[in-house]
Amino acid sequence: MVERSTEARHSASLGLHRRSADVILAALLDAQRAAVESVRPAFADIARASDTAAEILARGGKVGYAGAGSSGLMALADCLELAGTFGVAPEQTPMMFAGGAESLIRLRGSAEDDAAMAQADFHAADLSTGDMVIVLTASGTTPYAMAIAEAARARGVVVVGMANATEAPLHLYSDIPILLDTGAELVAGSTRMGAATAQKVALNMFSVLMAVRLGHVHDGYMVNVIADNAKLVRRAARIVSEIAEVSADMAEAALIATKGAVKQAILVARGMEPERAQVALAESDGHLEPLLG
Structure with missing residues (x-):
């Protein structure tokens, strides 16, 4: 053996x-x-x-x-x-x-x-x-x-x-x-x-x-995170705020509009309508890079 x-x-x-x-x-x-x-x-x-x-x-x-x-x-x-x-x-x-x-x-x-x-x-x-x-x-x-x-x-x-x-x-x-x-x-x-x-x-x-x-990681952020506890809700808002370059209040509002979908919320915080953001992500195979300009 x-x-x-x-x-x-x-x-x-x-x-x-x-x-x-x-x-x-x-x-x-x-x-x-x-x-x-x-x-x-x-x-x-x-x-x-x-x-x-x-x-x-x-x-x-x-x-x-x-x-x-x-x-x-x-x-x-x-x-x-x-x-x-x-x-x-x-x-x-x-x-x-x-x-x-x-x-x-x-x-x-x-x-x-x-x-x-x-x-x-x-x-x-x-x-x-x-x-x-x-x-x-x-x-x-x-x-x-x-x-x-x-x-x-x-x-x-x-x-x-x-x-x-x-x-x-x-x-x-x-x-x-x-x-x-x-x-x-x-x-x-x-x-x-x-x-x-x-x-x-x-x-x-x-x-x-x-x-x-x-496309679930962008600039080191987990942009497809499932925010199912208080810590992750705060993290999601911080991610949206940092990548979209908006205030915490705007980030939270965008997350509410997208029901917690972080990638979509980033685009909404940058001015897209929620429905358009969803379509755009489908067209880019879930990658944010080509959508952020």
Whole structure:
């Protein structure tokens, strides 16, 4: 049996239990920094995945996420944030998480071995030809993740396979393989550490670039934010005020006129009628840049 790099012994781990707190913490921080840097060589693959996902969502398709354990939690975090931050409809981003909601209370290790559950979860996600699924597994061998990838390929779904081990079998099933070569963990096999950190960073980059391509980010502002709490209502008003270069009162009035639609409100604050703003955004595929002059 070939040992995966995620299970190997880290060079700094010998005698770690005898070290002082500051030495242990420094080693852990150094390992996290190295994990973050492992994302840099994957830029081209992350960009390809983001561009493809944006195209799929723009035409009404789905981009699903799938994973088990720590990898599943990283996938879940990115998936759940898409609706509130970028206004992506939740029905367009189904989540396949080994063990389901129960595993969010107590992670069950056995769930990651359940290929039958993966098949059922994939069926429930209702992904079809031309959709995408992002499958995460640190080792690149997790049965739940592998079963999702196999089912997706059989249905013509684009598979983005994110793994932290070189020569990961997952990548053989991936249309867009993403390798985050984090190597050995300071605590051998504990991939919630470096591997998960790299996955989280890569997913942040994937989803932000995807949102930029969709026109949901303008000059660093989340212009498709769903303002469903007091903090986000204030943020939406500030975004409209800054981009449209109007007072806070005018921004709030524009948001009322557009029922909270930030992009539309920016155009209204600049003088467009709400209906015209809606049409103009449809004509520009949701991008503000060509409409602001």
